Amino acid sequence: MRITQGTFSFLPDLSDAEIRAQIDYALAQGWAIGVEFTDDPHPRNCYWEMWGNPLFDLRSATGAMTEVLACRTARPQAYIRVNAFDATRGFETTRLSFIVNRPHHEPGFLLKRHEVGGRQIQYTLESYAAQLPEGRRYE
């Protein structure tokens, strides 16, 4: 399966030039760039590991691209995403978030159905990959 989190997951994987163009757009809006990675892509895992602090005060995308490439070299089998943070009053949140690296094989999720009273079912999603210990997922 292909996890479709992020702004552009229904498009073919972005090339480095395309990633750079999106970072350029974010910088032009005055947003800060953050690179994050994880091996636990559960849709409610909102805290991916930060590849350093968000990059404030960047003037060109070069610095951010360096971090994307460094993260990718260090974690070739991780999900890596680029986030853009907007500090403007009334937003103060992520404005763009897209995946720039993913493991070669994405085993997907187990949907566990726990049958409770009546016809009700409590649902739990479990990532098949995350059933392995940290660091050994996606080997």
Place this chain on the structure above:
Amino acid sequence: MLTQAERYKSGVMPYAQMGYWDADYVPKETDVIAVFRISPQDGVDPIEAAAAVAGESSTATWTVVWTDRLTACEAYRAKAYRVDPVPGSPGQYFSYIAYDIDLFEEGSIANLTASIIGNVFGFKPLKALRLEDMRMPVAYLKTFQGPPTGIVVERERLDKFGRPLLGATTKPKLGLSSKNYGRVVYEALKGGLDFVKDDENINSQPFMHWRDRFLYCMEAVNKAAAATGEVKGHYLNVTAATMEDMYERADFAKQLGSCIVMIDLVIGYTAIQSMAKWARRNDMILHLHRAGHGTYTRQKTHGVSFRVIAKWMRMAGVDHIHAGTVVGKLEGDPNVIKGIYSICRDSFTRQNLEQGVFFDQDWAGLRKMMPVASGGIHAGQMHQLISYLGEDVVLQFGGGTIGHPHGIQAGATANRVALEAIIKARNEGRDIWQEGPQILEDAARWCSPLRAALQTWKDVTFNYQSTDTADFVPTATTA
């Protein structure tokens, strides 16, 4: 100037003389201001008509009463202070009326509207009356909860950023069994939509009991989340005959793990505020379908403009509100729609007469509502939709998903690919208004569902004259 004795002599007196017209009045920062379009009966002076509206929507009755003198009546009288002829519409006037904040109960849309759109709309000396816009003082806004979730928190909960959200309403809107209904939900969500939606009139009919629908829909939502790794949702419509029924349905939706429930505008302002408080207490996104509004928002001379309804709903506290598509099958002049979207999404809305927005409006930190564009839109219009509506919007393609020749999943995928392709191109600096069709054609080369969608609906447009437009004549300014 009348003496007190003359003013309170028993009998009938023009409203303007009774104190409901004051050309020199300067509205206070804490005043509620309303602008009405009034169409006086033939022979009725527009200023007297405006004063009558002020009177009938505040303290007046048809005759002088001495009991006024037991109160600080001057303060409680609404004051008409400005009357302008409507450009290009003889016999119609924009009249501005200021209301003291103490005329209204804190945090109650019911109380506000009982005055502002109460008796006065049936007043005989007027042929017609329309509430065009209102300015809410910050002091009054601070007495309202506002949207339980708001755009920012909704996006954080859903983990979806940088693009409009995508939805669809299950079709046919009536008649499907619960199990078949859930099938549509699953297919659409798995194919790429973020949300599917009950229609406004899906409650608990003989063909589908509400509990059954909720159970099957949540199976569909969770199955689609597992298939995609994304947060998915279905707006479960909890509209019902009584508050007790609605609470029961909403509680069940929560118990099943739904992230969103839905209500219809026809349940009324008080019920909406109750559900807003319930949603805040229960971490639920609250979707409002504006069923019924067209009966009083569409005609320009009589009723309440939708921009006012949108303001009231932001105060009452809903997270989603259907607000027009511009290009779809339902009423929507581009300028008027822009004005309504500003009211939903701004922190501070600037006066913009061209868009029908009469006042600056400081939203005083009330969370933002996500506008929903729904009704007769399809993937081939994606560049127009994003150009008109921006990215903080839910685009709902019901027929445009479910009617896809290759099936519901393909329909959803076509919409999602079109959306992401246009957003990506926009961010890359391309002119999506001009190049949109080409961008979509390029994506359709590798995405066969999009290719089929463009083929099927390429020529579908709804180009009719809009009914509700802003009456505004741009005047040349010396810049």
